[in-house]
Amino acid sequence: MKYLIKNVEIDPVVKEKITGDVLIDNGIIKKIDDNIVEKVDEVIDGKKALLLPGFIDAHSHIGLNPEGYGFEYDDTNESSEPNTADVRAVDGFTTSDKSIKEGARGGVLIYCVLPGSSNPIGGLGFIAKYSKSNLVSDFILRYDSCIKMATGENPKRCFSAKDKSPSTRMGIASIIRNYLFDGKNYIEKKKKSQKENKVFTEYDNKMEIAQKILERKLPVRIHCHRAEDILFAIRLKEEFGIRVSIEHCTDLIKVQDEVKKSNVPVMLGPVMSSRSKVELMDMTYLSYKTAIDREIPFSCISDHPVFPVETLRLQAGMAINYGADEREMLKSLTIYPARILGISEEYGSIEIGKKDNLCLWNGSPFDSRSKVVWNNIDGFIN
Amino acid sequence: MKKIIKKGKIFPVTGESFIGDILIEGDRIISIDENIDCKDAEIIDAENLFVFPGLVESHCHIGVHREKTNQYSDNDTNEFTQPVSVDSFAIDAIYPFDHGFKEALSTGVTTVNVFPGSANPFGGIGTTLKTDMNVPFEDRIILKNSSLKMALGENPKRTHTKEIMTRMGTAAIIRRTFNEAINYRNKKDREYNQKNEILLKVLNKELPVHAHAHTAEDMLTIISIAEEFDFELFLEHATESHLIADVMKEKRIKLAIGPMFTSKYKIEVNNRTLKTPSILYENGIDDFGIITDHPVIPIMNLPVEASMAIHYGLDQDVALKAITINPARNLKISDRIGSIDVGKDADLIITDKHILDPTHRVIKTFVSGELAYSMNEERLFV
Structure with missing residues (x-):
């Protein structure tokens, strides 16, 4: 399908805003120009609204714990054991x-869904895009794109209550390190059986994941x-040479030098919740201003349902209220998380060749009065 | 940047006191003399004041047992769930900005060794670091892995009611664990195991053991185990060491005594007394350290403890060594820390009276050549 969005203020995020038209063919942005004349299946009149x-x-538990239910639908944490790498x-x-x-009403069309933080090693996350479908497969952008781990109070609370390790931060560190050491042994074992031309008979789900890490x-x-x-x-990143991002990073300001030096991305938030x-x-x-000032790669996250995904844009707005640059905060909801998640070839900005992942706003997304009036999946929204 | 501390009464600990100047360049002491002239140095006037090396606390829980919240979630001292927590590293749980560090600075304590607690026969690995919170955490570290903390007596019994019922049980677990490590060493085709690798370092005397022991029988038990397995042993608390002073003298076991200001809150401290240091001294032992075990008693008591030992008969010079060079030597960092000598770290404190006069005040604390605490500016404690 070919369609044309006419007469909109386009904010490509990575460039200056322009007023004009956007042509989309088969889900890909083909043309961005002042005035496009082309035979298309559908023309959308943007009425000078803002196209973002x-x-x-980048960090959400949406779909894992639908609100309003209890135990039956709470599937965020497989807290039966501290290492559940293979969930x-x-x-x-x-x-x-x-x-x-509701997330789509707040302009959020892509989420990285992660297991919760009760386990030192929680399990595999995936990247989804908004869909009207009932089929999970229609949501998927990337299967098993990352692994969630957790430190601090949550694993301590969860497992000490069961009289199991970890009951301290030291215990959490020990479990994570030992998992990766076991992974190294597993790789060696595999290599050895390959060398000896033997069939490998010790295949292990968790260890396969450790190998990938x-x-x-x-x-x-x-x-x-x-x-x-x-x-x-x-x-941990330095000891094992692995790829790490820091989720929440609440104390960023205190250790900003170390974070800056290590070059790890930080997923900041949620701040719009209680202490x-x-x-x-x-x-x-x-924290947002600090990340911007120190040029630390970051994104603004909801951790939904810790605070509702619909209001993610307002959290970014509050960061602006606290001195963060508005352009940077827009990037923290778009191109920055796209880069950190490894999907910036297709998503995160309005550029030729990227996918049509678009929302029309009747005002600034950081203003609570603004609305998404159209998106490329639902069409016009009343 | 150079600094001169001028005209103070200097107590080098390793030599006689005299009135003179100390020249600091960067983080080191580069000259000590009766009169030093250096044009480009900042002058710190210490006339009529006293200059001591920064104090050393070789056994405390600052940062892992955080203060002011009084919640389990903020306490990472003991991995209660596992009697053998060899691979619990204190460094992974030290909150760099804990209140205890401030208290240490205001007391003139510039180096602390943070241990895991005493709930487990094998508690984990300690970390030695400086107390200046303005410095990035990793730069504060002197010894990432200072020693293996072990514990005997009531605490492991009380904690592990399933695995340990008696002192015999604790000793058996310790012997079993070391024997497993020996099996590991002897295995030809062994897989890397973090716990056993650490224990092998102990057995190779690359990593010392600091063992929590209060009663004479606990001390004698761990001494005999150390002889059986041939590892390097330091005794922590050593509450009843004055009852077996002859054994301590003969075996030349290094001791860290304290905290001596507690009630008889458990049976194994029934013989706790401020006379322990003086009795040991009378028996020809003068190389022990004194500890507070902060927060068991607050670290501000370190010089007071030493002065009370003098009250009960300890020599003043020995008391001063017990909170400076002796704990530094117990931690094997006396080449850098614990006395005022050329080439050593510029960890220095300026006081209005002798540090062992309980009415003294710490006026300035320098850590690695930088001013880290100033009484007049911060007025933290009066």
């Missing part, structure tokens, strides 16, 4: 979560709030 790429929420968020994802629709094929997303947890994540536990004591919107 759909937002990307996949996609296997718990339900398309009936009403937040998916160690071979840098699978990025590790580590939930860290406190300074010591952030420093541990950086240490419900000790490790959130020093939570502040100023």
